[in-house]
Amino acid sequence: MSAISMVLVIIVAFLAGVEGILDEFQFHQPLVACTLIGLATGHLGEAIVLGGSLQLIALGWANIGAAVAPDAALASVASAIILVLGGQGVKGIGAAIAIAIPLAVAGLFLTMLVRTISVPIVHIMDAAAKEGKIKTIEFWQWVAICLQGLRIAIPAAALLVIPASQVSGALNAMPAWLTEGMSIGGGMVVAVGYAMVINMMATREVWPFFIIGFVIAALSQLTLIALGSLGVALALIYLKLSKGSGTGNNGGTNTGDPLDDILNDY
Amino acid sequence: MTENKVTLSKKDRLSVCWRSTFIQGSWNYERMQNGGWCYAIIPAIKKLYKSKEDRSAALERHLEFFNTHPYIASPIMGVTLALEEDRANGAAVDDVAIQGVKVGMMGPLAGIGDPVFWFTIRPMLGALGASLALGGSILGPIIFFVAWNIIRWAFMWYTQEFGYRAGSKITEDMTGGLLQDVTKGASIMGMFVLGALVERWVNIKFAPVVSKAKLAKGAYIEWDKLPKGAAGIKEALTQYSSGLSLSPEKVTTLQANLDALIPGLTALLLTLGCMWLLKKKVSPIVIILGLFIVGIVGHVIGLL
Numbered sequence: 001m002s003a004i005s006m007v008l009v010i011i012v013a014f015l016a017g018v019e020g021i022l023d024e025f026q027f028h029q030p031l032v033a034c035t036l037i038g039l040a041t042g043h044l045g046e047a048i049v050l051g052g053s054l055q056l057i058a059l060g061w062a063n064i065g066a067a068v069a070p071d072a073a074l075a076s077v078a079s080a081i082i083l084v085l086g087g088q089g090v091k092g093i094g095a096a097i098a099i100a101i102p103l104a105v106a107g108l109f110l111t112m113l114v115r116t117i118s119v120p121i122v123h124i125m126d127a128a129a130k131e132g133k134i135k136t137i138e139f140w141q142w143v144a145i146c147l148q149g150l151r152i153a154i155p156a157a158a159l160l161v162i163p164a165s166q167v168s169g170a171l172n173a174m175p176a177w178l179t180e181g182m183s184i185g186g187g188m189v190v191a192v193g194y195a196m197v198i199n200m201m202a203t204r205e206v207w208p209f210f211i212i213g214f215v216i217a218a219l220s221q222l223t224l225i226a227l228g229s230l231g232v233a234l235a236l237i238y239l240k241l242s243k244g245s246g247t248g249n250n251g252g253t254n255t256g257d258p259l260d261d262i263l264n265d266y
Numbered sequence: 267m268t269e270n271k272v273t274l275s276k277k278d279r280l281s282v283c284w285r286s287t288f289i290q291g292s293w294n295y296e297r298m299q300n301g302g303w304c305y306a307i308i309p310a311i312k313k314l315y316k317s318k319e320d321r322s323a324a325l326e327r328h329l330e331f332f333n334t335h336p337y338i339a340s341p342i343m344g345v346t347l348a349l350e351e352d353r354a355n356g357a358a359v360d361d362v363a364i365q366g367v368k369v370g371m372m373g374p375l376a377g378i379g380d381p382v383f384w385f386t387i388r389p390m391l392g393a394l395g396a397s398l399a400l401g402g403s404i405l406g407p408i409i410f411f412v413a414w415n416i417i418r419w420a421f422m423w424y425t426q427e428f429g430y431r432a433g434s435k436i437t438e439d440m441t442g443g444l445l446q447d448v449t450k451g452a453s454i455m456g457m458f459v460l461g462a463l464v465e466r467w468v469n470i471k472f473a474p475v476v477s478k479a480k481l482a483k484g485a486y487i488e489w490d491k492l493p494k495g496a497a498g499i500k501e502a503l504t505q506y507s508s509g510l511s512l513s514p515e516k517v518t519t520l521q522a523n524l525d526a527l528i529p530g531l532t533a534l535l536l537t538l539g540c541m542w543l544l545k546k547k548v549s550p551i552v553i554i555l556g557l558f559i560v561g562i563v564g565h566v567i568g569l570l
Contacts, residue, residue: 052400191468
């Protein structure tokens with residue numbers, strides 16, 4: 001790998017680390033991070049496919065309240081680097097994903113570490129606020145942000161230092177039953193993300209919409225855009241109907257009960 | 267005091283909005299988003315307060331505990347800007363009022379940000395981008411990135427402006443029907459799309475062969491009776507497209523049987539199983555690692 005590629009990869013890793021905490025531009029999402037690393041190293045094709053596969057696994061990963069989600073930033077950056085170094089092309093994706101998952105867990109501990117280090121940082125801000133030192137507060141805000149960037153950039157740099165032959169050697173040493181089994185596992189792991197999301201959103205009222213979506217998806221001609229539009233339409237119709245009884249029939253005898261209204265009309 | 271009234275220009279508000287991008291930058295276990303919030307509001311403090319004492323008091327005021335969904339911070343920021351502006355112009359807005367508005371809004375509003383952004387828009391854009399990316403198309407990541415950031419920035423800027431104009435009245439406006447409608451609409455749409463995603467993207471296939479039935483003569487291609495060379499290939503393709511089987515045996519796997527019942531049934535059961543485990547407080551990481559082990563073991567014994 002050329003020096004320029006290595007620098008670019010470390011920059012991407014830094015951005016992914018920063019975004020892992022900010023959650024704004026989404027540089028830490030596998031779709032974006034893997035693609036950028038592919039672009040930096042000239043392995044765009046397989047990196048995009050890796051990004052897509054990892055994205056499906058990471059769809060439901062979000063930090064909500066006390067629930068801790070695996071760290072997408074380290075998972076996508078490290079697995080993309082391993083994919084590129086391994087040099088197996090698209091065939092290496094299954095193994096790269098399998099490696100990404102434990103890394104997502106490791107990333108979790110790193111981000112907890114940085115969030116703890118940020119406690120003394122805000123105490124420095126407190127002291128600066130007492131003095132009215134605006135510049136100092138701004139400086140320490142950026143120190144905290146950079147720490148989050150380094151959280152991913154340092155492991156990425158370490159991976160780059162390992163010679164490519166060693167990575168591909170280790171990957172080739174993995175027997176077929178292991179890599180194939182891991183790809184099968186990868187196909188199932190997607191369900192965990194969905195389950196997390198469903199647990200957050202599901203109420204008795206919205207379950208029927210899940211069933212409709214599940215059944216309709218079997219029609220393979222429907223694209224995801226079509227399915228999304230159907231979802232929007234259903235939500236709008238439901239919202240309108242669920243409070244429609246008040247505005248729907250202004251027939252004078254409006255009691256708020258549609259059945260009663262109909263009976264009264266007779 | 268009223269003659270030289272200080273107001274925040276559009277440029278100031280844009281600057282605050284941009285800086286609130288970094289609100290989670292110094293996220294910490296003690297006061298969470300406080301450093302980022304203070305960092306974001308600094309341009310307004312600079313504009314509104316000139317003396318060192320006033321600035322110092324304002325900075326300390328905005329280093330108090332704060333935590334909400336990062337994008338939802340924008341409408342709250344808008345309201346806070348309006349309050350700070352009033353205060354700088356001599357209105358009796360005390361520290362407690364400002365902190366009260368911030369804390370009062372962050373809880374209920376975070377409840378809307380999570381389902382809308384993390385559980386509806388991101389999974390949908392992510393699945394759309396991923397499905398394009400799996401085909402190797404660069405459009406996948408580009409669409410995901412561009413669409414997300416347009417939505418995010420538009421939301422942050424317009425809700426901050428809305429909060430700024432509405433001032434403290436926003437709390438009443440937002441707790442009305444609109445807030446509930448948006449949350450419910452997002453969860454309806456989210457559940458619908460999730461149902462579709464479970465069917466499409468959860469992959470689990472049972473390999474065992476249930477039955478092997480000999481097909482009747484004429485229902486399969488008789489390879490040894492085809493003409494030689496290109497004519498043979500043509501004949502084979504014609505027969506195949508007219509519905510003849512490639513082999514003289516019809517192999518039915520367990521998966522084919524399940525699919526005939528309900529396509530994606532196994533995926534659904536797997537998802538429900540994961541939900542149950544999560545409800546039992548099993549860590550998602552344990553489930554993920556467990557599924558990899560199931561995949562490997564299942565493959566080795568020939569089940570998957």
